[in-house]
Amino acid sequence: MGKERRIEEIIHTRHLRLVPFDQDHMTETYLSWLNDPVTMRYSRHRGRSHTMEDARRFFQDILKKGHLFWAIEYKDMSFRHIGNIIAYLEQQKRSADISIMIGDESARGKGLGEEAFHAVVNFIFEKLAYKKVTAGTMLENKAMVRLMQSLGMKEEARDDQHVYMYKLNPGLGPSSVS
Numbered sequence: 001m002g003k004e005r006r007i008e009e010i011i012h013t014r015h016l017r018l019v020p021f022d023q024d025h026m027t028e029t030y031l032s033w034l035n036d037p038v039t040m041r042y043s044r045h046r047g048r049s050h051t052m053e054d055a056r057r058f059f060q061d062i063l064k065k066g067h068l069f070w071a072i073e074y075k076d077m078s079f080r081h082i083g084n085i086i087a088y089l090e091q092q093k094r095s096a097d098i099s100i101m102i103g104d105e106s107a108r109g110k111g112l113g114e115e116a117f118h119a120v121v122n123f124i125f126e127k128l129a130y131k132k133v134t135a136g137t138m139l140e141n142k143a144m145v146r147l148m149q150s151l152g153m154k155e156e157a158r159d160d161q162h163v164y165m166y167k168l169n170p171g172l173g174p175s176s177v178s
Helices: 028-034 052-064 112-127 142-150
Strands: 016-020 068-074 080-090 095-102 132-138 154-158 162-168
Touching: 016 112, 028 052, 028 080, 052 068, 068 095, 068 112, 080 112, 095 112, 112 132, 112 142, 132 142, 142 162
Parallel strands: 095 132
Antiparallel strands: 016 068, 068 080, 080 095, 132 162, 154 162
């Protein structure tokens, strides 16, 4: 693994624990999520056949580039791994793009993705003092569009298939956000 510096913290919410993703999360269950067409239907990685080696390379690449990668664990399921959330950091711009996947089908539709997303946005704004968070999705992914809107994100751009939204850090004054 090398000595990559990890700045993720364990984040506790009402129903979740977000922990730094590690080799223990690289399971056959996790791999099955990546290869499930329903789970991946809105992902840019859809339609690919993923191997454990691919997943390990992706994880190593995230670490190497200094991004933040959490496993989402559900307290009501004895902290079972139900999904992942990644914050792709642009340190010079003090901006982060957030990506989320709830892989465990039984955990979907319970508001857990929204809870995890909100917690990571708060971490980015409060702990890292970043200026902006962004996220995007396919227009047909109505749940993700609602999630972004629930956070008060504003539309930044759209094309015929995608929408991209952003939110500025409310704790920073307007003069510090450019």
